[in-house]
Amino acid sequence: xxxxxxxxxxxxxxxxxxxxxxxxxxxxxxxxxxxxxxxxxxxxxxxxxxxxxxxxxxxxxxxxxxxxxxxxxxxxxxxxxxxxxxxxxxxxxxxxxxxxxxxxxxxxxxxxxxxxxxxxxxxxxxxxxxxxxxxxxxxxxxxxxxxxxxxxxxxxxxxxxxxxxxxxxxxxxxxxxxxxxxxxxxxxxxxxxxxxxxxxxxxxxxxxxxxxxxxxxxxxxxxxxxxxxxxxxxxxxxxxxxxxxxxxxxxxxxxxxxxxxxxxxxxxxxxxxxxxxxxxxxxxxxxxxxxxxxxxxxxxxxxxxxxxxxxxxxxxxxxxxxxxxxxxxxx
Amino acid sequence: xxxxxxxxxxxxxxxxxxxxxxxxxxxxxxxxxxxxxxxxxxxxxxxxxxxxxxxxxxxxxxxxxxxxxxxxxxxxxxxxxxxxxxxxxxxxxxxxxxxxxxxxxxxxxxxxxxxxxxxxxxxxxxxxxxxxxxxxxxxxxxxxxxxxxxxxxxxxxxxxxxxxxxxxxxxxxxxxxxxxxxxxxxxxxxxxxxxxxxxxxxxxxxxxxxxxxxxxxxxxxxxxxxxxxxxxxxxxxxxxxxxxxxxxxxxxxxxxxxxxxxxxxxxxxxxxxxxxxxxxxxxxxxxxxxxxxxxxxxxxxxxxxxxxxxxxxxxxxxxxxxxxxxxx
Numbered sequence: 001x002x003x004x005x006x007x008x009x010x011x012x013x014x015x016x017x018x019x020x021x022x023x024x025x026x027x028x029x030x031x032x033x034x035x036x037x038x039x040x041x042x043x044x045x046x047x048x049x050x051x052x053x054x055x056x057x058x059x060x061x062x063x064x065x066x067x068x069x070x071x072x073x074x075x076x077x078x079x080x081x082x083x084x085x086x087x088x089x090x091x092x093x094x095x096x097x098x099x100x101x102x103x104x105x106x107x108x109x110x111x112x113x114x115x116x117x118x119x120x121x122x123x124x125x126x127x128x129x130x131x132x133x134x135x136x137x138x139x140x141x142x143x144x145x146x147x148x149x150x151x152x153x154x155x156x157x158x159x160x161x162x163x164x165x166x167x168x169x170x171x172x173x174x175x176x177x178x179x180x181x182x183x184x185x186x187x188x189x190x191x192x193x194x195x196x197x198x199x200x201x202x203x204x205x206x207x208x209x210x211x212x213x214x215x216x217x218x219x220x221x222x223x224x225x226x227x228x229x230x231x232x233x234x235x236x237x238x239x240x241x242x243x244x245x246x247x248x249x250x251x252x253x254x255x256x257x258x259x260x261x262x263x264x265x266x267x268x269x270x271x272x273x274x275x276x277x278x279x280x281x282x283x284x285x286x287x288x289x290x291x292x293x294x295x296x297x298x299x300x301x302x303x304x305x306x307x308x309x310x311x312x313x314x315x316x317x318x319x320x321x322x323x324x325x326x327x328x329x330x331x
Numbered sequence: 332x333x334x335x336x337x338x339x340x341x342x343x344x345x346x347x348x349x350x351x352x353x354x355x356x357x358x359x360x361x362x363x364x365x366x367x368x369x370x371x372x373x374x375x376x377x378x379x380x381x382x383x384x385x386x387x388x389x390x391x392x393x394x395x396x397x398x399x400x401x402x403x404x405x406x407x408x409x410x411x412x413x414x415x416x417x418x419x420x421x422x423x424x425x426x427x428x429x430x431x432x433x434x435x436x437x438x439x440x441x442x443x444x445x446x447x448x449x450x451x452x453x454x455x456x457x458x459x460x461x462x463x464x465x466x467x468x469x470x471x472x473x474x475x476x477x478x479x480x481x482x483x484x485x486x487x488x489x490x491x492x493x494x495x496x497x498x499x500x501x502x503x504x505x506x507x508x509x510x511x512x513x514x515x516x517x518x519x520x521x522x523x524x525x526x527x528x529x530x531x532x533x534x535x536x537x538x539x540x541x542x543x544x545x546x547x548x549x550x551x552x553x554x555x556x557x558x559x560x561x562x563x564x565x566x567x568x569x570x571x572x573x574x575x576x577x578x579x580x581x582x583x584x585x586x587x588x589x590x591x592x593x594x595x596x597x598x599x600x601x602x603x604x605x606x607x608x609x610x611x612x613x614x615x616x617x618x619x620x621x622x623x624x625x626x627x628x629x630x631x632x633x634x635x636x637x638x639x640x641x642x643x644x645x646x647x648x649x650x651x652x653x654x655x656x657x658x659x
Contacts, residue, residue: 025475051475052475054506056502057498057501057502057505059495059498059499059501059502061464061494061495061498062463062464062467062495062498062499062502063464063498063502064464065461065463065464065465065467065468065495065499066464066465066467066468066471066499066502067468068464068465068468069405069453069462069464069465069466069467069468069469069470069471069472069482070468070469070471070472070475071468072453072454072465072468072469073403073453073468073469073472073473073482074472074476075471075472075475077468092458092461092495093461093464093465096456096458096461097456097458097461097462097465101454102655102656102657102658103439103655103656104436104439104440104444105436105437105439105440105444105446105454106436106437106438106439106440106654106655107437107654107655107658108436108437108446108448109446109448109453109454110657110658141656142656142657144657165657165658165659166657166658
């Protein structure tokens with residue numbers, strides 16, 4: 001199969017969506033810029049017209065609300081936020097309106113909206129140009145949240161999100177943009193709510209989210225060199241998330257590490273850990289390990305950034321802890 | 332009176348006795364329905380918060396008369412009048428307020444969440460200004476599809492204190508959206524008089540900075556409201572873009588519930604007596620030659636039938652609580 005980078009896969013998904021469905025349009029910031037969206041939307045305005053690709057004023061709240069209204073009026077909008085940090089200015093239309101609409105009108109209307117937001121951190125950008133806030137949205141009923149980690153899912157999850165009759169938050173990570181992988185040319189949908197096993201192993205399960213799924217694969221390589229076979233699950237969807245797949249893996253490995261690029265307290269990793277600790281309590285031989293950001297905002301200077309973001313090494317050490325306890329108990 | 336003295340006097344032609352009779356009956360239907368809801372709210376038969384628009388009926392009656400099938404309206408927490416003026420069913424409203432399955436939102440929304448998609452009632456929500464950008468998005472959808480449809484967003488004067496309204500005014504002007512901003516200025520945001528929230532009495536100018544033309548309208552004169560709305564609708568349909576109407580009015584009851592706010596310690600400056608003299612329904616009656624007795628009886632009968640049906644309807648089964656979180 002031909003290979004694309006993650007960013008090329010996102011671009012291709014947009015192109016195919018707009019070609020196939022006149023209801024799809026894009027609105028948000030940076031859409032006419034050659035660099036603002038990291039190349040993921042390059043030239044779409046020229047190809048599909050600036051009426052369908054609206055580079056909007058910096059009015060995140062009203063622009064996102066407009067996308068909700070357009071979805072209710074029969075369109076399939078993708079509202080784009082080049083940085084997830086700025087989506088905080090649009091919490092009312094996302095949570096109060098889009099996520100609640102189906103429920104509070106007893107299913108008479110729903111909001112087929114894709115909110116695309118980008119995690120764009122590192123590079124000394126500081127605390128307001130870096131945040132991975134997916135756990136806040138994962139909290140909200142009626143809102144689906146997906147975070148692709150591979151080029152194939154970057155395309156397949158965007159296609160699935162647009163086809164979904166509900167609001168879907170699609171979060172991509174700029175650190176993944178240059179990763180390459182096989183991507184089918186045709187239109188296909190990665191099912192929302194299904195995790196993917198990226199590597200099989202019997203000793204420890206590592207659930208990775210987005211960028212940390214890629215880090216988990218690197219960690220698994222290191223662990224394999226030490227005789228430890230890790231099973232790596234790329235979660236892909238945060239809400240709904242694939243509990244059966246994770247439980248099935250934990251039944252085999254009896255140890256779980258959750259690696260997430262968000263903060264620790266009340267984070268995505270906490271939710272997964274709590275669920276597996278409850279549902280899989282008798283299958284676990286060690287406490288669930290979490291590899292997350294510390295509970296601090298992102299620092300700016302390079303030296304501090306390097307200490308702040310977890311690397312594969314942190315996952316490897318978590319695996320040692322999980323296994324060491326069992327080995328210690330056995331000895 | 333002082334609060335409306337700035338309104339220029341206009342004469343309206345083009346509305347007939349029959350037209351005004353229909354608008355009068357719409358206003359009376361809203362009034363009687365809300366009086367029934369007020370009673371149910373006071374007796375606790377209706378338990379959801381009910382925000383009544385008694386005294387403000389001419390605005391929805393006038394604006395919705397200027398719309399045609401396919402147009403949509405979007406509302407807020409005080410939207411019984413919008414729903415009824417746009418053709419929402421009385422039974423659907425009463426049943427919704429009572430939390431019954433036959434309510435217009437299936438008993439899920441209560442008074443603050445009204446919907447009737449087939450009538451162009453797209454939804455009402457209590458987040459102040461919540462549906463203002465949504466209406467703009469619907470208008471954008473109509474424009475992208477080349478449809479000759481108009482979206483109307485109704486909101487109170489308090490909504491002008493929300494940033495999203497100002498963002499939306501700019502976006503609507505920029506994209507020349509077929510929409511109308513209808514500000515129902517009843518002078519109070521909950522318990523706060525406008526002078527406690529603003530320096531200048533100039534809401535009709537809210538759009539000027541964003542190139543959205545604004546007009547101050549006597550919101551208690553259904554013909555004046557209609558004339559202004561008709562002009563705004565024509566402008567929207569022609570592709571010229573959005574308009575802003577500041578409709579001056581006064582709510583007779585308190586912010587929420589049946590009583591005036593006096594009981595919760597809100598002093599309303601004694602304006603109510605003046606505004607009662609400016610009753611939109613009585614003003615319309617003054618212009619009608621028709622004997623209204625039979626038309627009054629018709630409204631009373633509609634209300635009684637709808638109320639009885641709503642009371643008979645079943646309450647939802649508690650088992651359904653998890654339904655409709657997501658559409659499938």
